[in-house]
Amino acid sequence: MTDDNPSPPASFYTRAxxxxxxxxxxxGRVPKYDxxxxxxxxxxxxxxxxxxxxxGRISRRGQKLLATVERHxxxxxxxxxxxxxxxxxxxxxxxxxVAWLEQATDELGQVLxxxxxxxxxxxxxxxxxxxxxxxxxxxxxxxxxxxxHQEGERSHLVLCYLNRxxxxxxxLVRYEDVQSGRDRPTLVREA
Numbered sequence: 390m391t392d393d394n395p396s397p398p399a400s401f402y403t404r405a406x407x408x409x410x411x412x413x414x415x416x417g418r419v420p421k422y423d424x425x426x427x428x429x430x431x432x433x434x435x436x437x438x439x440x441x442x443x444x445g446r447i448s449r450r451g452q453k454l455l456a457t458v459e460r461h462x463x464x465x466x467x468x469x470x471x472x473x474x475x476x477x478x479x480x481x482x483x484x485x486x487v488a489w490l491e492q493a494t495d496e497l498g499q500v501l502x503x504x505x506x507x508x509x510x511x512x513x514x515x516x517x518x519x520x521x522x523x524x525x526x527x528x529x530x531x532x533x534x535x536x537x538h539q540e541g542e543r544s545h546l547v548l549c550y551l552n553r554x555x556x557x558x559x560x561l562v563r564y565e566d567v568q569s570g571r572d573r574p575t576l577v578r579e580a
Contacts, residue, residue, distance in 0.1 A: 409421055411423075411426050413425065413470055413471060413472040413475070414467065414470045414471040414472060414475060415471055415472035415474070415475025415476075416472055416474065416475060417472040417474075417475075424532070424535055424536045424539060424540055425469060425470065425536060425540070426470070427532055427536075428469050428529070428532040428533045428535070428536045429466050429469040429470050431525075431528055431529035431532040431533075432462055432465055432466050432469065432529045432532075432533070432551075433466060434525055434529070435462065435522065435525045435526050435528075435529045436459050436462045436463075436466075438518075438521060438522040438525050439455050439458060439459055439462075439522050440459065441518060441522075442455055442515070442518045442519050442522050443455040443456060443459070445514065445515055445518055446514065446515055447515050447519075447565060448564070448565060448568045450497075450564075451515070451519075451561055451564070451565055451568075454493055454557070454561065457489075458490075458554060458557075461482065461486055461550065464480045464481065464482055464486075465482050465547055465550060465551075467480065468481055468482060468544055468547055469533070469536070469547065473540065481544060481546075482544065482546045482547050482550045483546065484546060486546070486550055487546060487549045487550050487553055490550065490553040490554055490556075490557050491553055493557055494553065494556050494557045494560050497557070497560045497561060497563075497564045498560050500564070500567075501560065501563050501564060501567065502572075502573075504563070504574075505576070506576040506577050506578050507576065507577040508562070508563065508574040508575065508576060508577075509574075509575045509576065509577060510562070511575070512566040512569070512571045512574055512575050513565060513566050513569035513570075513571055515565040515569065516562040516563070516565045516566040516569070516571075519558055519561050519562045519565060520558070520559075520562045522558055523555050523558035523559055523562065526551055526554050526555040526558060527555050529551055530548065530551040530552055530555065533547055533548050533551055534548055
C-alpha cells in the first residue's frame with residue numbers, strides 16, 4: 390500500500406532556543422542559565438544517571454525503587470519548569486511521595502548492619518553508580534534550594550523530596566553492596 394501524500398517527518402528540534410532563551414510551562418521565556426531551567430536541568434541529569442543505574446546489574450528491588458523515583462522526577466521537573474505566575478501542573482510532588490521515600494529508606498535500612506564510619510565508594514560497580522547518582526541528587530537539591538530561596542519556588546515538597554532521595558540512594562548503595570556479596574563495607578578507617 391502506498392501513500393500519495395506522505396506525512397512530513399517528525400522534527401526533533403524547534404530552533405526556539407537558538408537565542409539562548411527557553412520557554413517555561415505557561416507564559417514566559419527566560420535565559421537558559423536562569424535559576425529555573427538550571428534547577429530543572431540538574432534534576433534531568435539526576436534522572437539520566439538513575440536510568441544508567443537501573444540499566445545496570447541492580448537488584449530487582451533496586452530497579453523497582455529507581456523506576457518509581459524516575460517517574461516522580463518527571464512530575465518534579467514539570468513543577469520546576471512552570472512559570473511563577475502560572476497555575477501549578479495537575480500533578481505535583483506530594484507529602485505522600487516524600488513519605489514513600491522515607492518508608493523505602495527505612496525498609497532497606499532495616500536489613501543492613503549498623504554503620505559505624507564513613508563508607509568508601511566502590512565496593513561494587515552498582516553501588517558506585519548509585520553513589521554517583523546520590524551526589525548528583527545533592528547537586529540538584531542545591532540548585533532547587535537556590536531557586537526556593539531566591540525566587541520563592543512554590544512547593545517546598547520538591548526540596549524535601551530531593552533531600553530524602555539522597556538518603557534513599559545512600560542506603561541503596563549499601564543494600565546493593567550487600568546484594569553483591571560484600572557483607573562489610575570498606576570503611577574510611579581500617580578495622
